[in-house]
Amino acid sequence: MLQNLTISVIGPGAMGEAIVGGLLRKELVGPEQILLSHPREDRRRELAARYGVQTSHDNVAAAHWGRVVIFAVKPQQLSRVLDPLRGTLRDNDLAISVIAGAKIQNFAHALEHPAVVRSMPNTPATIGEGMTVWTAGVEVTETQRGWARTVLGSLGHELYVDTENYLDMATAINGTGPAYVFLMMEAMIDAGVHLGLSRRISEELVLQTMLGSVRYAQQSGAHPAQLRNGVTSPGGTTSAALSELERGGMRTVLADAIWAAYRRSVELGKA
Helix, strand or coil, X not given: CCCCCCEEEEXXXXXXXXXXXXXXXXXXXXXXXXXXXXXXXXXXXXXXXXXXXXEECCHHHXXXXXXXXXXXXXXXXXXXXXXXXXXCCCCCCEEEECCCCCCHHHHHHHHCCCCEEEXXXXXXXXXXXXXXXXXXXXXXXXXXXXXXXXXXXXXXXXXXXCCCHHHHHHHHHHHCHHHHHHHHHHHHHXXXXXXXXXXXXXXXXXXXHXXXXXXXXXXXXXXXXXXXXXXXXXXXHHHHHHHHHHHCCHHHHHHHHHHHHHHHHHHHHHC
16 A cells, blocks of 8 residues: 555654554555654654664655655644645645644645645554544545555554544543553552552552453453443452542543543644
8 A cells, every 4th residue: 555655754753753663563664765854863863773764854855755744743833844834745645644633624724735634643552552543634535545544554553533523532532541541550550569569569460450451351342331340249349449439539530531631632723
């Protein structure tokens, strides 16, 4: 699908680098097909040495060079990056955004280019275990959708949705979600240390318990409530623990956090 296709990444931070790593790891492209544009020379040298790709400090040159141009800058930098690129992309080029809140219409207007894909990956993409939700503007061709599906699939799992509103919702779940999981990990590890376990043992117990629980849920196909009930014996330790979590409002706090992330994604889009 990507044979002989040139790919530019503007703003290769953690997510931009994850895309490069995924494409090369899966041998979907060769390093000679990738150009990374970053303002800092030390970062350009680092990426060139690590992946053997081409680099540049010039976003306009990078946008001219790539048939697929991936934007991975911070939301607050987006207007500054897009303004000089107005009218730069050619008719058959594809722009892919991995920027939280950046709406397709605004992106297309700023670039004066209608073929835009909007996506929301997450940090597990750096090891090929990401979850990316994406959608495409009406002007994106089937061929270009195939390019986007292949590029985003290199990060792990990809899910196409036909309504852009889902992207702000996805940002609050899969985009921000790893932070919720990491915070829970941290709290459980610290609690284990408080009980008297060494930090190494507590960390190993928590990480494997998390990993095993997710894999069990995936393979069982059962609803999480069924799985939770299966662990909960009447009057047992799990029942006592869950009672405290419910009393502390864990469900409400988590739901409020997800709504806060959603509202912030919408605000970024308006900005």
